[in-house]
Amino acid sequence: MKLAHLTLKNYRNYAAVDTDFSPHINILIGENAQGKTNLLEAVYVLALARSHRTNNDKELIRFGSDFARITGRVTRETGSNQLELVISTQGKKARYNKLEQSKLSTYVGHFNVVLFAPEDLAIVKGSPANRRRFIDMEFGQMSVKYLQTLSEYRFALKQRNAYLKQLKYHQAKDMVLLDVLSDQLAAAGAEIVARRAALLKQMAEFAAKIHTDITKGREQLTFQYQSQVPQAAREDVEQAYAAMGELLQKHAQRELEQGTTLVGPHRDDVAFIVNGKNVANFGSQGQQRTTALAVKLAEIDLMKAQTGEYPVLLLDDVLSELDDDRQTHLLKAIQNKVQTFLTTTSLDGIAQEIIDTPTVFRVADGQLTKQA
Numbered sequence: 001m002k003l004a005h006l007t008l009k010n011y012r013n014y015a016a017v018d019t020d021f022s023p024h025i026n027i028l029i030g031e032n033a034q035g036k037t038n039l040l041e042a043v044y045v046l047a048l049a050r051s052h053r054t055n056n057d058k059e060l061i062r063f064g065s066d067f068a069r070i071t072g073r074v075t076r077e078t079g080s081n082q083l084e085l086v087i088s089t090q091g092k093k094a095r096y097n098k099l100e101q102s103k104l105s106t107y108v109g110h111f112n113v114v115l116f117a118p119e120d121l122a123i124v125k126g127s128p129a130n131r132r133r134f135i136d137m138e139f140g141q142m143s144v145k146y147l148q149t150l151s152e153y154r155f156a157l158k159q160r161n162a163y164l165k166q167l168k169y170h171q172a173k174d175m176v177l178l179d180v181l182s183d184q185l186a187a188a189g190a191e192i193v194a195r196r197a198a199l200l201k202q203m204a205e206f207a208a209k210i211h212t213d214i215t216k217g218r219e220q221l222t223f224q225y226q227s228q229v230p231q232a233a234r235e236d237v238e239q240a241y242a243a244m245g246e247l248l249q250k251h252a253q254r255e256l257e258q259g260t261t262l263v264g265p266h267r268d269d270v271a272f273i274v275n276g277k278n279v280a281n282f283g284s285q286g287q288q289r290t291t292a293l294a295v296k297l298a299e300i301d302l303m304k305a306q307t308g309e310y311p312v313l314l315l316d317d318v319l320s321e322l323d324d325d326r327q328t329h330l331l332k333a334i335q336n337k338v339q340t341f342l343t344t345t346s347l348d349g350i351a352q353e354i355i356d357t358p359t360v361f362r363v364a365d366g367q368l369t370k371q372a
């Protein structure tokens, strides 16, 4: 899958962009604060209909404008499609081949990207919420069903929490309604757990291989999916549903006392284990970086396995942070098959193999210029 063409209108510090891209490596070079990350972000937003940097879409609109528009032509083996996202003060509109999509879940997934930015270290080092967000963003791109179930789950959770609060403060008494809400939570929750278990297992296999390669066999990476649903019940939706039901019963009293839902995949986590130890707690900075890189590269393989096509890779200012070995590995992984966009302030310290063939764009003050 490739982004062949991009048009921007009033996106962040870009008044207008209209450009073709190379199907191989595109380097965006420029001083600080010129718009390199903004451009990668625009590509990410085109794919996922949300930014990785902010939850407030209005920030994406150029200062002084009332809307921002991103339009892209994406080529796949099956042909070429147009995606368009318009963000205004009223909200956002997503169009796929000019047809407006009433739900974002039918828009997301037509264009797959993997972004690797310095803040991705948080996937390894940060809180469980960071990892859940990462999992949901990535798996959501691969499956509309996952996204839909996630939104059902969130809705059920919100309703159930509100009702538990009413019960706690004696504003409600009807336990039958709680049972109905619990059942909805268990049904959606079981599907999420089963999907996460299956995809994490597959991703772990890819990541383990990549990690062994990068560390030349010195380190082994495994994933540990941490869910309240017992391991044996995770991969089968029916069993996970039964397990969710049992867990809800077991925690019923505490949930009523606390007025909140204590059971379910909104409390899941995944631990990355290197040579038997959780790398978040015991890994060196270098081991944490290698793990983050292996996880991100595994995502590329997982997307290919799930969707049949390689995603587009967005590397935001990460290359210069990688030593030669890790750069070489990255190169090997993307060579000729994955369209890549990378930002940098300088070509110094970037492996010669990357600089030899790329298409270079200079970014200065919200202007994108292709170098001859």
Ligand SMILES: Nc1ncnc2c1ncn2[C@@H]1O[C@H](COP(=O)(O)OP(=O)(O)OP(=O)(O)O)[C@@H](O)[C@H]1O
Pocket: 011, 012, 013, 014, 030, 031, 032, 033, 034, 035, 036, 037, 038, 039, 059, 060, 061, 062, 063, 317, 343, 345, 363
């Ligand atoms: N909504 C907006 N409208 C206009 N300009 C904006 C908007 N949001 C951000 N900017 C500007 O974009 C610039 C930052 O661009 P960006 O984050 O892409 O920098 P960069 O080139 O990646 O720099 P660095 O190398 O420091 O990461 C800042 O000057 C900021 O003021």
